[in-house]
Structure formats: C-alpha cells, structure tokens
Amino acid sequence: MHIIDRRLNPGGKSFANRQRFLRRARAQVRRAVREASSTRSIKDAGKGGEVSIPAGGVHEPHLRRAGEGGVRDYVLPGNKKYIEGDTIPRPEQGGGKGSRATDSGEGEDEFRFALSDEEYLDLYLEDLELPDMAKRQIAGVQSVQWRQAGFSTAGPPSRISVPRTLRHSMSRRIALKRPKPEEVQKLREEIERLERAGGQFDELVKLRTELEHILTRTKRIPYIDPVDVRYRRLESTPKPIAKAVMFCLMDVSGSMNEHMKDLAKRFYSLLYLFLNRRYEHVDVVFIRHTHEAQEVDEQTFFYSRETGGTVVSTALFKMQEIVRERYPVDQWNIYAAQASDGDNTSSDNAVVLAQLRDVILPICQYYAYVEVGMDDEDDHPGVGEPSTNLWRAYRRIGEDEPFAMRKVKHRRDIYPVFRELFSRQQAEAA
C-alpha cells in the first residue's frame, strides 16, 4: 500500500476546462452579468458571484426517452396505504414520479454557477477602453523604468557581464593565438625530458627559445584585456503613470432629488471600478456645489442636503485649485465626471465654458458629463427634449476635446450610457 499526499499538487486542474466552458457560453454569460448588475447594489457591482444562464446554450443532448407517454412502470419505496388494484390520480404535469425525468438534472431551464471577481469584471467591462489612457512623464525619477538594453563598454563594475566579457576575451585570445597553458606545459616537459636524457643540444636550445617566445607572448596577450570588458546597459524608459485621480462633481442644490443622486452615484461607482482596474492607484475627490463648491467626503457628498443656488463654475474652480495643490498634472491621470440636473445660473454659463475649455479639459484625460433626469419625463413623447441650461452650454464644446455628455433618466440606462462613453470605437474616434 502506498500513501501519497496530493494536497500540495498544484490546484486548478479544471482551469483549462473552465476557460473552455466560459468561452463556449461567453455571449450568454456576458448578458447574464450585465443583467445581474442592474439588480446589484453599488458596493457589489464589481464582485464576482453567482450568475445563471439559460441551460439551452450549454445543454448536452443525449438520446433519451421523453419524460412521459406510453406505459410506465415504477417500483417505489414507502407504501403506506395502497393495496393492489388501487388507482392513484395522475400527479400534475412535471410531478416527476419517475426516476427518468430527474436524471442528472437535465430538465432544468437555468444553469447557475459562480464567477470569480476577476472573471466577473472581465466580462462586465469587456470591450471598454479608456480614452487617452496614460500620460507619459518625460522627466522625473518616480516614473522612470529601467530596463535591460544590450551591453556597453563602459559602466560601473557592479554591472559587468561576466559571460559576455569572457566570450570577448576568448575570441580575442583565439584570434591573436595566445598560447594555451597546455602548450606551455607540454614544452616544459619536453625540455625537462631532453635535459635528463642529455645530448641533442640543438634541439634543446630550439625548444628553450620557443618556450621563451611563448611566455613573452602569453604576457603580451593578457587573459582578460580592458577591451573585452562589457557592462550590462540599462536604458531608462518613461513609465506610464499608474496613478489616477477621479473628480466627482455634483450639483447638490434643492433641485437634485434622491433619484437623481442615486443615478449619479451609480455612474460614479462604475467609473471608479473601471479606473481601478486600469490603474494601480485611484484617488477619488468629491466636490459638491450649490452656489459655492466644497470638497467633502463620500458620505456627505451623497447624503447631506444643502440649499442654495446653482453656480457650476465654482466646482470647476475648486477642482482646478485641488489639482494645483495635490495632483501635479505630470504625475497624475485626471478624470472628471460631473452629474447635474442641468440647472445653472444663466450668467454663469459663459464662465463655465471658458473655465472648462481653457483650464480643465487641457489637463484632463477625460471629462464626462451626465445629465440626470426624472424617470417620468419619458411620458411626454414627441415634444422633443427640452434642453437644459447646462446642456446647451456644453454642446458648444468642440468634437475633438476629451469630453462627452449623455442623459440618463433611469437606473437601467446607466450601464448602457457608461458603455457608450467608454466603448472601444469611442476611444478610437477620440
């Protein structure tokens, strides 16, 4: 008998099979993931979890008899009251009295299984691309990456490449015909032999001169010459900045109700998930504004009420200020998402536009404006969307700016709008 401990064997033997399965059911799983996301709370938006897909797509058919029809014969355990000749009304359809209908659960309509966080997010954010993803920093220590790039003839001793150096040395020695130690040894032995034997004087003299010649030659051609030495060369490459900051700007004046805030929150959390996946480190800055702007924490941002007018430009100035103080443009990727119901003091529009065009957009990787509206506004078809103050203003921003705007009215619109903003084509166009 042998006992083998297999516990330390690498796990994940089914990994390849699982990948094949996910590939096979990809379209369905993706749909399921997106549907599931609409019912999840924000915090769980990026977590893996159970999804169910229609069993049809991954069904494995077999030649088997139908569940009913014909003459069926059952032997069942646990008789309590029946005697021979009794009749029993047929159970309702799908009562599944036979053992056949439940064979390996083939009858099920849905196939449920769990996805890992990684798989879930992959499917969830598939095909999305951040426009102008990474800034490159030209100078500066922090974001320079050194990588091996060939060999050089100069450098610090610690970077000597021994194999390379010896290879050069060997080829030089061969090329210059440096005498090998064995040859010297052999010659010496020969001389010694002749000396012991005596006679053959000429021969001895000849050999001695040769030995001398060889020895000088050995000295003249060193084993390792400075020309052989090679150093591993490093080249500095600017590393994409792995840090991003995301500014959430929101109008919190009285006209923004809970529903609108909820929509905004959903949008922000999607954006956060997305950035988090692309960057090693993501900071989030919350700026709320009425007629004046404040930087606040998340709790206050979403839940505290504030009254006042609406002056959007204050938030943009605040953002500019924070960027200047804490987020040097050359070290951070800056994203901004603004949510608003579209109200703004009319006189402020020109300021907003100027600030956005001249200050904010040039330093931003991307600026998304989401206009949140009430759900019931759907009910007035045909009139055409009444444009809001801010919408009209933002529409004047040029096509080639890293700027996008969308309207969202219902929870279910959030994800499509988000996809639209970040889909790959969009990135190419931008």
Add this chain to the structure above:
Amino acid sequence: MSLLADNKLLFQGPDWDFDLIRRVHEACGEIAINEMGLDPYANQIEVITTEQMLDAYASTGMPLFYRHWSFGKEFARNEALYRKGYQGLAYEIVINSNPCLVYIMEENSATMQTLVIAHAGYGHSHFFKNNYVFKQWTDADGILDYLEFARGFIAKCEDRYGQEEVERVLDAAHALQSHGVHRFPRKRMPDLRSEQKREEERRRHGEQLFNDLWRTVPQGKRKASKDEDVRRRALLGLPEENLLYFLEKTAPRLAGWQREILRIVRLINQYFYPQRQTKVMNEGCATYTHHRVMNRLHEKGQIDDGSFLEFIHSHTSVVMQPEFDDRRYSGINPYALGFAICCDIERAALNPTDEDREWLPDVAGCGDSYGALRDIWANYRDESFVSQYLSPRVIRDFHLFRVLNDEEAEEMEVTAIHDERGYRNIKRALSKHYDIAYRDPDIQIMDVDLAGDRKLILQHRVLDGMILEENDTQKVLQHVADLWGYDVKLQEQDGSGNVLAEHTASPRRVFS
C-alpha cells in the same frame, strides 16, 4: 488494565496522520482479507483537498482526462452547489485501476478515514477485481495510461486543428456516448495499452503506403450483384447498435484524427459501462464491507465508542431510503438497496426462516455467509442480482409497491404491493428497471443508401410506447448527420412495425 485497552486502540479523537492511515489500512485488511476472505487490488491511497475533489468530480472521478468544456461546466455546477451548501462532497473517490486508486479528503476525521478505507480500499476494490462484468469489460491495468494517451492526443489535435474543430467532434461524440458501447463481448478483449501503439503504427503504415499514382488507376465498372442489399448490410456489419463504432469505421468523410477521437470517447465510455450495470451491487458490496469491518474493529476494541457512534451516524445517512412521497426522494438509493440485500443474504445464510428456504434456496442455511456473498459479488450484475436475491423480507422492509402509469388509462394503477401475491411481481419489475437493455432506448443503424443519396437510416424500437424526447433527439441526430456527412433519418417503430415518430437531419457543416 486500561493501559492494555488503550494499546489496542488505533486512534482516539478526530486527528490522523500518515502513519495512522497505514495502521488503519492494516487493521482493516486484517478483517477484510483474513476474516471475510476478500481479494482486493493493492491500494494506492491519495490524500486530496476539497478543491481537488471538485476537480475530480468534473472529470468523472478520473485523475486525468482530456479537456472539454463540458467538464468545466460540471465543475462550475458542483462548485456552486458545494459553496452554497446544497451538496456535500463525497468522502472518497475510488478508481477501478490496478493498483486501485483511493482518494480520501483531508477534512475527514480519523473515523471517516477508516470507514473510507474499508469502503473503497477493500469493498469497491474487491468488487472491481472479482466481478465478472468488470473482468470482461475493463482493463484495470491500462486505463490510466490510456487516459494519458487520450489527453495527449486530443491536446495535439487542438494544437494542429484548433480548439473549435476538436470541440465539434467531441461534442458530437459525447452526444452519442450512451450509444457507443458494445453490449456483447467480442472476440478481442479490450487492451488499452496496445491502443496507443496501434494508432501510431496505423498512421506510419498509411504514410508508407501512400502513393499518389493509385488515384489515377482506372477503375472498371462494378457488377451489380443480385442481393446487393444483403451483401451491403453484411459488409457494413448492419444492423449495428454501437453508433459511435459504426461512424468511426464507416463515416465516409471523416479525417483520421476525427475517427480516433470518436474511438477515444467510445473506449473510455466502454470502460464505464460495467459501473452502470452494477451500481447497486458495487455500493452494496462496499457498504456491507465497511459495515462489517467497522463493527469488527469495535468488537476487537480497536476503535472506541465515540468513533463507533460517529460511524453509525454517517452510515445511517448513507443507507437512508427516503419514501416516495418524501421531498428528498430521487429514486431508489443504491447504497440502501444493495446493503439491505447483502445483509439479508447474510441473515439467510446464518439464521434462515422457512420463507428464506423457499425464496433463497441456494444460500439459506449454508452457514458461510462470506463465501455466499463473495460468490454473488463475483457472478451477478444488478439485474440478475435483484431478480435472484431480492427477498420478500427486503420488499417488506422497503414497503415496495409497483405502479403502472398507462397513458391510455384514466388513472395510475397500483399493480403490486409487499404481500404474498406481489413479491414475485415486484421483484421482476425492479429487476427490469436495472436492466440496461431496457433502460436505454434501443437504437440501431439499419441501412445506408449507398447507391443513392447516402442517407443513413436509424431505427428506434419503441418499448411500451415510450418514444424519444423530441428536442434532444433532434440535436443528437444533427450531430450524427454532421459526422456522417449526409442526411440521416431516425424512425421510431413499435413491435408491430407502426412508425410512431420520425426525425431527420441534414449536415450543417460537414467535417472534413
């Protein structure tokens, strides 16, 4: 005194280590081999984790298998069920190979490890080695090597022809695997070890013989023979019930590697064929063995009362038979039935009643219960086992009754219960229920229209008016058509030749 008793104990408490496993294995062997006279394979015990157990589940318990998405699906399903607590995991998996592989879980307590070793390492292993169905059909020495070959071959095909192409063939083969076994032994016994060599040789031979000139040799017109139909069918070996075998040998448009994949699926499936025929007996044998071994260990003072109670607890849940109106009911529990019949045989051998003398004449009062059981385990399969040894007593204990559900009739009828008039009736019905030939629909390939459009004609001989499930049949037939490369027709006929249903399929994208 107490010191002495302590010395005899194999273990105390739930912890175990490898040395303990070895001692337990010896102690179990002492009882199973020397007292019960079992003859198992040598064991190879492998300790695995939950994760690895889930892996093993996904590939039908085998330690290695070729890759296919359906195993990934199985894994995902089991994992979801397990994580949510809907389904526990088996304590062990045992593989019919020589040496016999027994996987035990690291979470098991020492008592459970003892139970598992007795159950799998001695019970199942004895059954694998001695039962005639296994002897006839499986090659325990070669299976692991063959699986290794299969995995390598399919991986190589994936590299060469692409995952999707290979997947199409495997999908089709899997759909047909229930109809890819030989039910009757052939002249040559399966020898999996030589399979690998054969495949390589065949390819080399084909390469050597290849000569493009043969293509250009003019062929004379063949003479039409009188009884062409009979001749053709004889040549093709029709009718043929092994659909995979027929397609592998005859399908005109398959490439060599595709035929080999069909063959791999077919041979592996054939290896599992005995297990489907002996579920009740196999589990009965193993359960009876562990029950005896644990009882004896307790009698001999090698396990303490606490362990024994733990064993009783898990044993009873294994042999629990929910009643038909119970929510948990999902057919007759093979562990329960097998164990009950084995215990009943033991009882009849040692303390027979008059009833036993009438119903179990060959074992009643023979005195050697182990001998009788060994003989039965070696020479029966589920169908014959039930029809021979399901005694009135077991029928009474289970309160078995028989229900007939005729589509034509108003209501279902109870045709037999556990009384004097019903015993024989129930026994016969249950035995039929375990008969593979009755359980699987009987589908055969009848003919091929070679002269015309090459249509393949299949026939389902309908039993008791039970026709095939429409959707699945259509899908499977589609696979057949793809493999065959031309149209396929499946007729469902009852005994008097009436056609009850007909399915047809045309190839979508032929294999080439």
